[in-house]
Amino acid sequence: MNNxxxxxxxxxxxxxxxxxxxxxxxxxxxxLRGRIVRLGPAVDAILSSHDYPLPVAKLxxxxxxxxxxxxxxxxxxGRFILQTQSDGPVRMLVVNFTSPGKVRACARFDxxxxxxxxxxxxxxxxxLLGRGHLxxxxxxxxxxxxxxxxxxxxxHDLERAAHEYFSRSEQIPTRVRLxxxxxxxxxxxxxxxxxRAGGILLQFLPKSPERARQGDLDPGDAPPGTESYVPPEDDxxxxxxxxxxxxDDIELIDxxxxxxxxxxxxxxxxxxxxxxxxxxxxxxxxxRQSVEAMLQSFPREDRDDMVKDGxxxxxxxxxxxxxxxxxxxxxxxxxxLS
Ligand SMILES: [Zn+2]
Numbered sequence: 001m002n003n004x005x006x007x008x009x010x011x012x013x014x015x016x017x018x019x020x021x022x023x024x025x026x027x028x029x030x031x032l033r034g035r036i037v038r039l040g041p042a043v044d045a046i047l048s049s050h051d052y053p054l055p056v057a058k059l060x061x062x063x064x065x066x067x068x069x070x071x072x073x074x075x076x077x078g079r080f081i082l083q084t085q086s087d088g089p090v091r092m093l094v095v096n097f098t099s100p101g102k103v104r105a106c107a108r109f110d111x112x113x114x115x116x117x118x119x120x121x122x123x124x125x126x127x128l129l130g131r132g133h134l135x136x137x138x139x140x141x142x143x144x145x146x147x148x149x150x151x152x153x154x155x156h157d158l159e160r161a162a163h164e165y166f167s168r169s170e171q172i173p174t175r176v177r178l179x180x181x182x183x184x185x186x187x188x189x190x191x192x193x194x195x196r197a198g199g200i201l202l203q204f205l206p207k208s209p210e211r212a213r214q215g216d217l218d219p220g221d222a223p224p225g226t227e228s229y230v231p232p233e234d235d236x237x238x239x240x241x242x243x244x245x246x247x248d249d250i251e252l253i254d255x256x257x258x259x260x261x262x263x264x265x266x267x268x269x270x271x272x273x274x275x276x277x278x279x280x281x282x283x284x285x286x287x288r289q290s291v292e293a294m295l296q297s298f299p300r301e302d303r304d305d306m307v308k309d310g311x312x313x314x315x316x317x318x319x320x321x322x323x324x325x326x327x328x329x330x331x332x333x334x335x336x337l338s
């Protein structure tokens with residue numbers, strides 16, 4: 001019998017988990033590929049640098065995991081940008097992933113509506129987002145065209161949005177699980193909250209594309225009562241997605257469960273092969289120079305409006321770094337090149 005894995009060394013899954021890593025894997029017998037992301041200090045650094053209400057921080061954490069999983073799977077040098085724009089209490093989420101492993105993120109929200117949503121127990125991710133769209137942009141530098149994929153948000157969470165995007169735009173059966181939680185640790189200065197997050201992405205990539213055909217998620221313009229044709233799902237995909245759908249949040253964030261052990265726990269029967277894990281860390285790309293260039297590109301009157309107590313103060317929305325300038329430092333008008 002022809003064993004496709006012949007010659008591939010096998011070993012036990014690593015016991016200790018490594019935070020801030022992306023572990024790619026494949027289940028060749030089922031034509032499945034995926035990745036497991038586990039974030040500790042990286043997601044904690046981002047979420048702790050903002051004072052977001054709890055459900056906003058959790059939602060942004062989910063967006064960070066999703067962005068890291070998608071951005072790290074693209075074979076390119078550059079930036080992958082995930083951005084939502086919607087009419088819910090959270091107006092906008094922005095996450096940037098810069099290859100090979102830098103991430104930064106921020107959220108814009110309406111504080112009063114968030115407080116009302118929390119009070120009414122209507123703060124689930126889909127309720128916070130509301131209706132609008134999710135855009136995914138690939139930016140490979142000034143000389144390259146930007147590619148943008150769009151998916152509507154209709155009161156659903158980011159997992160559902162990702163499924164719809166891959167189903168409609170890429171025709172790749174995909175399942176995503178995202179989890180974010182706070183870990184409480186006692187310390188000398190009392191308990192300290194630390195953010196942890198994790199996720200798993202699974203995709204069905206058979207050699208013959210007709211095996212990946214899926215039913216229409218939306219009846220579209222068909223007259224009411226029309227039965228939509230739903231092609232039967234491939235058995236291999238049903239097996240794969242059923243396994244991923246059983247993953248609990250705790251399995252994605254538990255520091256005692258390594259990504260390798262999770263991959264093994266899910267796919268030891270069909271057999272799973274893991275690849276080298278890649279690191280990811282929180283790092284912003286702002287600098288005093290780039291902020292100065294931005295200020296120089298503003299019209300004079302706009303800059304004058306920014307002066308308070310004889311200074312211009314700019315706070316980076318991503319990392320909360322603060323840059324202070326004397327108005328005399330910014331003199332050129334519209335001539336900055338960045
Ligand atoms: Zn910054």
